[in-house]
Amino acid sequence: MRIAIDCMGGDVGLSVTVPASIRFANDYEDVDVILVGIEPLIKSAINLIDEVPSSRVHIVNADEIVTMDDPIDIALRRKKKSSMYVAVQNVKEGNADACISAGNTGAWMAISRYILKTLDGIDRPAIAAYLPTNKGGSTTMLDLGANVDCSAKNLLQFAIMGTALLQAVEYVKNPSVGLLNIGSEIIKGNEVVKEAGNILLSSPLNFYGNVEGNEIFSGKVNVVVCDGFVGNIVLKSAEGIAKMFSGAVREEFRRDYFSFFSGLVSSPVLKRLKNRLDNRRYNGASLLGLRGIVFKSHGSADIESFYFALQRAREAVMNNLLEKTIDKLSQINQLLRSFNS
Amino acid sequence: MRIAIDCMGGDVGLSVTVPASIRFANDYEDVDVILVGIEPLIKSAINLIDEVPSSRVHIVNADEIVTMDDPIDIALRRKKKSSMYVAVQNVKEGNADACISAGNTGAWMAISRYILKTLDGIDRPAIAAYLPTNKGGSTTMLDLGANVDCSAKNLLQFAIMGTALLQAVEYVKNPSVGLLNIGSEIIKGNEVVKEAGNILLSSPLNFYGNVEGNEIFSGKVNVVVCDGFVGNIVLKSAEGIAKMFSGAVREEFRRDYFSFFSGLVSSPVLKRLKNRLDNRRYNGASLLGLRGIVFKSHGSADIESFYFALQRAREAVMNNLLEKTIDKLSQINQLLRSFNS
Structure with a gap:
């Protein structure tokens, strides 16, 4: 299982996302973490940590950062090399099973929706x-x-x-x-x-x-x-x-x-x-209705809290949230149709 | 100062409203309380209390009760002898300086608005x-x-x-x-x-x-x-x-x-x-924008809590809430007009 993490998002950014991700990778041997963001900065953040399961920690460079104040259209149209973009693209291309960010909620939703699209029968995630x-x-x-x-x-x-x-x-x-x-x-x-x-x-x-x-x-x-x-x-x-x-x-x-x-x-x-x-135990919201598993952490999350959100993303992947949601959607929609006709 | 109290309102009714009102009258010698509701029931509730400042406790009979579930139009059109109606009428006719109920909020608002009308420049209370x-x-x-x-x-x-x-x-x-x-x-x-x-x-x-x-x-x-x-x-x-x-x-x-x-x-x-x-210390909401001072207690208020709401009504009367509101409204509206022109 591979989870793509936008390391640049959140009020604090790297000093929360990287230690939380490494601890997460240490605790769950079934997980590879894909750390997305400015590579040299991610590397120095990793260097501060003693135990790193290097074979399961991957870095994917992304030069741009979506800030908390960026309007959605700037994030969506002008920053196509952002860590948010790249993290979602990893899901789209099948390199990751889920992605997560603690950054700007509006931008994260817009980018996820733009890249992944919504599920059949869902107008809005x-x-x-x-x-x-x-x-x-x-x-x-x-x-x-x-x-x-x-x-x-x-x-x-x-x-x-x-x-x-x-x-x-x-x-x-x-x-x-x-x-x-x-x-x-x-x-x-x-x-x-x-x-x-x-x-x-x-x-x-x-x-x-x-x-x-x-x-x-x-x-x-x-x-x-x-x-x-x-x-x-x-x-x-x-x-x-x-x-x-x-x-x-x-x-x-x-x-x-x-x-x-x-x-x-x-x-x-x-x-x-x-x-x-x-x-903090309740951190980790699902962006539902998309063709991919996307999670959102609270912007002010600390390491503990971001770790909880990562666990939630892992559970979603383990339980095949996407496939099951599509299944249930078609079941319920079928019922709705037979009900309406 | 005279405060009209709908004694029948609230989840519990008389066994909260009457003791709270009597205690309130005992504590504040500048206040007369007008207890509105089914007279024999109010009298028996008063009889359970030791110290009653009888000269400042008045009972006004009202035969009907607006229940918590009554639709607004029933309360407004079919129950014109309700304790709510009579309490507000006491304010309208100048017998009371303020009124209060712990009953059905929608009905209380509708009756107050119907009897008292809104202030100039206010579309909705x-x-x-x-x-x-x-x-x-x-x-x-x-x-x-x-x-x-x-x-x-x-x-x-x-x-x-x-x-x-x-x-x-x-x-x-x-x-x-x-x-x-x-x-x-x-x-x-x-x-x-x-x-x-x-x-x-x-x-x-x-x-x-x-x-x-x-x-x-x-x-x-x-x-x-x-x-x-x-x-x-x-x-x-x-x-x-x-x-x-x-x-x-x-x-x-x-x-x-x-x-x-x-x-x-x-x-x-x-x-x-x-x-x-x-x-409970925060109990007592104002119905603003009406031509009279009207208060609302939480339906689940206990004696202590209803007492707090009564205190709030007293403060409003003491501070001439109505006159001052009309004053401020005309000041602000004048400013708004000069601002818009």
């Missing part, structure tokens, strides 16, 4: 990620920012892709799908969501009905579907709240000597809590 | 609430669910109302306004938000620019503006995450004997933390 639930499991939510203005039909396709993802990678037989809305009744919400609710109701998918914001984190459904505008705002709000919480915990345990002492006594509990609520 | 920030202060966010489909002009009006609210009640001289979006650049977002960004940029308001989901909780701006669909989902997501966090803290401190012991040692810290993150 979507970004899907796992969010933690208070049952300890996770909810898969999409779209998280690829599509700001969505039609009801787009939302149906997101539901199909989310269903296929869970069936393929998580082995959930008949994933339940919730439509993110502001009330449980099907008459609630804006025009697009109301229409999507009706379409989903009459589809062969396991449609639970509407779910509200709090239910994303309750584990009530396997898949939550929404447009990319709402999805992105919810995702970032969740990050903001998590930060506020952990900040408050830190502050209160440092308020005075007694608090500090009780923090020491409680340190095993606090460590468990930190691990449990560590959002 | 909005729901505004305070959200905590990691600086310890709060951000005012609107709309939180009154308007699912919004135009750019609606968003501008929300910005004006939020500005007026903060100037009136919080004495912030020139509140900064952020537009909730999926990126900081003004070209980001859906069509409505892009247009709203341009309008706000050329307005005399203190427009900060776009803010992303995480920035709601960072205290970067005083007011965050969004449509009611997104606002409601963010608000409920925040509740869901808060619940997940507090659940995880509780579970980890009860995992085994040692954890339980360290929880005992840390109990003063954990208590402070609980108080600090207690979302």
Whole structure:
């Protein structure tokens, strides 16, 4: 299995992507990593690392870098030698089974879509990620920012892709799908969501009905579907709240000597809590609906976090996400067709 | 000062609203409470309470109840003797300075709007609430669910109302306004938000620019503006995450004997933390843009929480929210007119 990694992307770039990739290659002997980016810089980053499984670490040079602020058309049309471009091309040409970047999300999506194209029956790819639930499991939510203005039909396709993802990678037989809305009744919400609710109701998918914001984190459904505008705002709000919480915990345990002492006594509990609520474990979003396996890491990922995203990409390849998605898509679409006729 | 309280609203109703109102009347001698609802039921709820400042507690009978599931048109047209109706009518007729309900939000908004009408220059009222920030202060966010489909002009009006609210009640001289979006650049977002960004940029308001989901909780701006669909989902997501966090803290401190012991040692810290993150303190949303002061409590509010919402209503009356809002609105609209001409 070969995974192409855009080493130049992310807020930090090489000093995160390279150590994470090498550690990943060390831990998983079934994986070759293809490090894409400015070769001499990648080489010096590798030189800082002690143990390198050299036979499974490949470097592919790419001279240009897509920055976090690059408009999509610049990234797409003016930077055809970027590490993003080259990483996706490696998938297109069959040199890699999956690719991943922590860079500019809009550019990464646009380049992946331009090079790989969408699957049959999918108008627009979507970004899907796992969010933690208070049952300890996770909810898969999409779209998280690829599509700001969505039609009801787009939302149906997101539901199909989310269903296929869970069936393929998580082995959930008949994933339940919730439509993110502001009330449980099907008459609630804006025009697009109301229409999507009706379409989903009459589809062969396991449609639970509407779910509200709090239910994303309750584990009530396997898949939550929404447009990319709402999805992105919810995702970032969740990050903001998590930060506020952990900040408050830190502050209160440092308020005075007694608090500090009780923090020491409680340190095993606090460590468990930190691990449990560590959002790095949820890093690694899938770009679904493309003719290739593409992953996106959070831009601010650290080594640990980028490593988690790499693991997710490996799982997707191991479980034949692409083939299974195509399979499930054609099954569901067949059902949809027989249902509609 | 007289506050009319819909005693029948909320998930629990009388056993929350009545004790909270009586405690509120006991604590604030400048307040008369008008308890609206089914009189014998209110009386028996009062009889369970020891200290009642009877001269400042008034009961106004209302035979009908708007349920949480009542469609808006039923609440508006078929239940004209409901406690909601009568509470708002008390404001309309000058018997009360403000009114509050913990009931069906859509119905409460519709009835308030129908009876009181909107202020000059406001097409649609909005729901505004305070959200905590990691600086310890709060951000005012609107709309939180009154308007699912919004135009750019609606968003501008929300910005004006939020500005007026903060100037009136919080004495912030020139509140900064952020537009909730999926990126900081003004070209980001859906069509409505892009247009709203341009309008706000050329307005005399203190427009900060776009803010992303995480920035709601960072205290970067005083007011965050969004449509009611997104606002409601963010608000409920925040509740869901808060619940997940507090659940995880509780579970980890009860995992085994040692954890339980360290929880005992840390109990003063954990208590402070609980108080600090207690979302009951943020209960009490304003229905802005109406010709009267109307508040909304969370449906699941307990006595403590409903009491907080009552305090907020009192502050609004004390600070002449309505007069000041009308004043600020005419000032801002004058500026807008001179700006546009």
